[in-house]
Amino acid sequence: MIRRMLTPLLLLLFIAHQPGFSHTAKTSGIQRDPAAKTITITVPDKNLSITIDYSAGYVIKQLKIKGQNVLSSNGIYTGIKTKKGTFSSAERAQNVRLTEKDGEITLSGLVYGDGTIAVSETWKFKVTGDKIHWNITRAYNTDAELEETAFPQYNFTDLNVWKGGILDNGGMVWCKYLKQVNDTYGVHTGGVTFWNAETGNALRISTKPDDGHTVASKYSHSLQNEFTATQLVTDSTLNQRYDLNRFVGQKADVFAPFKVKKGIVKVDIDLQYINYFAAYSRGSLPGIDATAVRELLNTTGRYGVVDNNIIGANGWLTNWKCLHEPFFAQIGMAVDDKNYTQNMSATLNQERDEAMLADGRVLSRWHNAAGDEIPGTYNFKTGYYEAMWGYTIDSQTGYVINASEQFDLNGDIAWLKSHQISCEKALDWLIKRDANHNGIFEMLNNNIAEKKASDWLDIVWASYENSFVNAQMYEALNLWANCESVLGNREKSAYYAAIAARLKTAFNKPIQDGGFWSPEKRQYVYWRDNDGSVHGDNLVTPVNFAAIAFGICDDKERIAQILDQIETRAVKENLFHWPLCFDSFTKEEVSGGNWPFPKYENGDIFPTWGYLGIRAYANYDKGIALKYINNLLQQYKKDGLSSQRYLRGTQLGAGEDILAGISTSITALYRDIYGIRPKWNRMGIEPNMSASLNGTEFSYTLRDTVYQLNLNVNNYTMSSGGFSITSKESFGANKTGNQLTFYPGNKDAMLLQIAAKTADRINMQVNSWQPNAFSWTITTPNSYQFTLKGLQPGSLYELQINNQMQKIKAGNDGSLTIKKVCRDATKFLIKIAV
Structure with a gap:
């Protein structure tokens, strides 16, 4: 027998493969440590890597963005929750196997669960370009009902790792509003881009379940003060556990229990580093704080997306959406995200199908639970209802304005055609309200003695002939007349245009002749009761701005009188934005909650209607328009514009709601200054x-x-x-x-x-x-x-x-x-x- 001496290389390989030897090998982005039972996968540019620990089940222990781990010690895992307990992939397992073929890593052999259900899972990973592709294949051994599932759950270090996450339905999760332990926001979509506004680092998670399954997500503040993102892959769309709540305070179980079937469920996940500053750049904006624009639109602007099919302005914290707001499509124009646009189209579809009554009346609100409604109007299945403060008639105009402007964004004639009958019904419902045939359309309430509202200012008793609603009606009629023309119905187009022209004539008459113009006060008054008494001559800004912005007032002398007067008053008080009114309503004209002046809708600052002011000033004095745009951006840098309103005296934020409509002065920057005016065909x-x-x-x-x-x-x-x-x-x-x-x-x-x-x-x-x-x-x-x-x-x-x-x-x-x-x-x- 001839003995041969091993070369140094062969000797090293021989020793390395002996039992108990630990080594680290690195091949094309994959680093293995068999002794520690970990494997690290890194994309070529090294901006993203994950480390998987398979020593006791499966868990991704680290996810590094540019070398920084963003996960807590809990990492990323999968799991289920039954009535008996919680079980996860991080549990100790006896038969975990790791294999590698053609650059794909496979983990198999994991089984977890209890005596009633067992889950077996296989994880596969592969680098594809700048992404790490992750496939999870799960097999249930029996039919069962689950309380929850993690498919998977991402456990980030804390709520400061990311400012928030941009969702692939156009919305966002804002980490700072998951304030209390177990505060949870649940939404029916899977894709998300988490971002850090200081570093510009972002993590995009793209999730695609296999055919026949759907994905939802919940974002929560954990018991360990982590920020957690949990994805749920199920056979059908999940219901809410608590009424229709998308957000629940101090409860982690936002979704209702659901059934799973015996068999296999798969999901494909792409993890990707994103340069947030580049991907969401607003370009070069001389004279404008582009960073504040970007952050405002990605937070406040998107916050109004409550869920799929529910885009509003009150947003997901309070689970509210007002249909009597006409600016949601305009917000989408400025946000410039096709996911928002698609969701807005779906939102209007749902409102057409669920929020419109047979006679054409558009219900004014959506909420997660009853309690805010006119008795008997709340639909517990859909969440739509009439507001308890009165029939807010601007839901008729809001639906039509949003549908018309949405068509210019989606360019879908078939979609517009599907809204033709409903838009006509909404307009015709209000057209029939002109009982005295004077060209002005009446509300359902007749006078202030009824103590009911008729528009967005819902605790101001605007009645009968309401100039704010009629100005919006003028805009709705003209926008829809153009849509009828596109649809080839020139007769209907001419009909609505003629009604708009008649309304314009009546609207602009002096108050003594039945119109809304007050020569003495040099402003448009708010409303006229059925007894002929005139109310709201206290320089109500949304009323006067709407008249100019929507073009129902095109008299240059009147425009100058109104806008000069408003600017003089605003400068005198050094206001950063416009209040709802400059002087007080009378006590009889408002709810007691508005007293003493200035308070709430009787004089506080509501930037929600800022776009009307910007549009009104843009063609009169661009300098004034730009001043208020920059004021709002400056305010965003101070407090995130996450308030319902600002107090007139202190100009500090107040109110429980966060109104996404506060972003509209910046949407007007795009529409009325930069002039972004998409049309359906160009x-x-x-x-x-x-x-x-x-x-x-x-x-x-x-x-x-x-x-x-x-x-x-x-x-x-x-x-x-x-x-x-x-x-x-x-x-x-x-x-x-x-x-x-x-x-x-x-x-x-x-x-x-x-x-x-x-x-x-x-x-x-x-x-x-x-x-x-x-x-x-x-x-x-x-x-x-x-x-x-x-x-x-x-x-x-x-x-x-x-x-x-x-x-x-x-x-x-x-x-x-x-x-x-x-x-x-x-x-x-x-x-x-x-």
């Missing part, structure tokens, strides 16, 4: 810029197309992957295939279609666009066909291409077509022939 911009904002640049995503916007005074550029347009004036644009469509003024009256021979980028400079003269320059070479629509039918025009002139006649349909091969920059000018 992206539109109608900027109202100031010099201090020059150089504003940000991206905006509409229906999965990313647009880059560069905004300066009278110089606006919109670009995407397929085109770029620069103009001095407002416009809209859409590119489909090889065709770019340009909408001057972002209106539908005229359009220019540019069809290119190839799918190359189209760059266009709009030189000028006047009523009878239109000029643009194409700077990208291609063979083009230009079709201009909306001209005077049959009229003769002069066409100038660079220095070449010719005459061209518009067709009987008001269109003309030009074909041109552009080899370099080519200027076009079309003007009416003299």
Whole structure:
């Protein structure tokens, strides 16, 4: 026998594989420690890693973001809770096996449970790009009823690791509001992006159950003061345990018990590091605190999402949503998250199906439990009801305004068609309220003696002819008239537009002639009782702002009188935002809770209606509009804007509710200053810029197309992957295939279609666009066909291409077509022939 000496390498390998030898091996992002029974998986850029401990069951002991562990000692595990006890994957197991194949790690052999049910689980991990993919396969050995399940549960160190989590239904969990042990928020969605606003580190968890199953999540403050995120994968949608509560105080069991079936359930989870500052950047916003904008919209703006199908403004802490608020779609426009947009569409679907009565009346509120309703109106199954303070009629207008503006975001004609009958019913319900046929629509309450409300200011006894509701009705009628036109119903469109015009005339009459204008006070009064008495001439800001913002008042002298008066009063008191009214209502006009002045709805500051003020001032004095936008951002930096209102005397936050509507002054920044005006068939911009904002640049995503916007005074550029347009004036644009469509003024009256021979980028400079003269320059070479629509039918025009002139006649349909091969920059000018 010949004895051979082992080489040093073979000797090392021989020793390493002997029993009891502990070593660490590292291969392509996987680090193993067989002795400690741990395995660490790291993505290539090292921004994310997890360490799995399989020494006593399965548990992820560490999850590191840029090297920092964010988990408590409990880590991440799975489990179930029955009436007999709680069982988890972290329990000691005898037969755990670890295998590896093609870069995939598999843990198997775990069984946990009790005598009534046993759960066996297999975990698999694999690095995919910058993500760690985690598959959990669970088998139940019998049918059973469970109290809860962790599928899995993430146990973070404390409530300060993350500021919050952005949910994939457009909402958010705000960690600081899980104040007490076991405070819990439960929501019917699985995906979440947790973020730290100081470091910019974020963790995205994407969860997808297998077919036939659904996912929910609960976020809680644990007994160990951890922040926990638990995902529940079940056969059907979970019910709430306590009434319809999504948030429960000091109770961890927010969801009702549920049944599971014998068999297998799978879930796929992707863990991913996100650079929060980059992913949620608001761009470069000169003159505006972009960080405060980002944080405000990701917290206060999103907070109103209570759950799937319930987007409101009171939010999930108090489990409330008011349908008589018309700004939820506008908030979605500014938040710019397709998940919010999709959820808002679903919310309006649910309200159409569950909150509208047969006669067209839209119930005014949703709440988790009875107690706030007019007796007999609360639906214990759906949660919708009429508010105890009175029939708040602005739920009619709120539904229509939100549906109309939502259509411009989702661009879904079939969706709009599904709301046509319900929107018509909602409007017609209120139109029938004009009993005296004077063009103004009456409320259900007649006078202040009834001590009932009729709109959002629910403990002010606005009655009979209410100017605030009628101003909203004017907006709803005009928005819906446009929707009817899109749907091809021009007769109905003209009908609603005519009613709006009649309302405008009646609204603007002096109070002595039956209107709402007070020449003496230089303001619009709030309401008129059925006995003819006039009330609310105490400079009620949402009333007067709504009249201007919605365009029912377009008299320049009146606008100046109102806005100058409001600004003088606000400056005199050094108010950071506008109060609901500057002077006091009379005692007879309000609930006792509003007394003495200023108190609550009788004089406190409610920024919820800020967007009306910004919209009103934007076209009158942009400097004032920007001042209040910046004031609100400054206030956010002080207190997070997490209040219901601000006290008039101290300007400190107060009230149990957190109103997501407080964000509307910032949504108005996007709509009325930056001019973000999406339309159902295009992206539109109608900027109202100031010099201090020059150089504003940000991206905006509409229906999965990313647009880059560069905004300066009278110089606006919109670009995407397929085109770029620069103009001095407002416009809209859409590119489909090889065709770019340009909408001057972002209106539908005229359009220019540019069809290119190839799918190359189209760059266009709009030189000028006047009523009878239109000029643009194409700077990208291609063979083009230009079709201009909306001209005077049959009229003769002069066409100038660079220095070449010719005459061209518009067709009987008001269109003309030009074909041109552009080899370099080519200027076009079309003007009416003299």
